[in-house]
Amino acid sequence: MPDGPNESDGLAATRSERIELALELLAHLEHDELELPAVIDRIETVTTDPTTTRDILDEAEKRGIIDRDGATIRTRRGGTFVRFESQVVTREGEFDCRRCGASISTGHFVRFEAGELGPFGSSCIRKVTGRE
Structure with missing residues (x-):
């Protein structure tokens, strides 16, 4: 079942699959530190549902992918990035x-x-992966 208007296009069939995909994206960010809007911009390539976005951020923090400090997100990726x-x-x-x-x-x-x-x-692939 899709989260929002553009989420029935085969990106990921289930909510849990979308969450896993977004977590992998966050684990592969090139920047060590990003402002929350930049992180949400990337998450919105997977889901536009605010509840799912919050769940993704919570799960990413729980799994040690990110640390949140107010509106600043610090990645804890250990050197991985999109190749x-x-x-x-x-x-x-x-x-x-x-x-x-x-x-x-x-x-x-x-x-x-x-x-x-x-x-x-x-241009957007570079932004999503943190190359720009």
């Missing part, structure tokens, strides 16, 4: 960017153990 060469794949087609909603012809997808996240345009 573009092996974890990001591109596909040609007609897509809508998962982050900004723009129509794109080349979709970038991130492969995690919990599933695949995307599609993203070339």
Whole structure:
């Protein structure tokens, strides 16, 4: 059952799968410290449901993926980050960017153990993975 308006597009079938996918994304952030809005921007590529977003942040803290200090999120990733060469794949087609909603012809997808996240345009994939 989808959380929100764009969540029935096959991203992840269940709420628990979406949570796991978001946790993997948070575990792979490149920055050691981000403001809460930047973290939520990334989580919104998986879910736009506020309750699920809170659950993701709570679970990430519980699992030791992040530390929260007010509006600042510190990652505790231990050196992991998305490897573009092996974890990001591109596909040609007609897509809508998962982050900004723009129509794109080349979709970038991130492969995690919990599933695949995307599609993203070339700018948004860099923002989602923390490269920009």
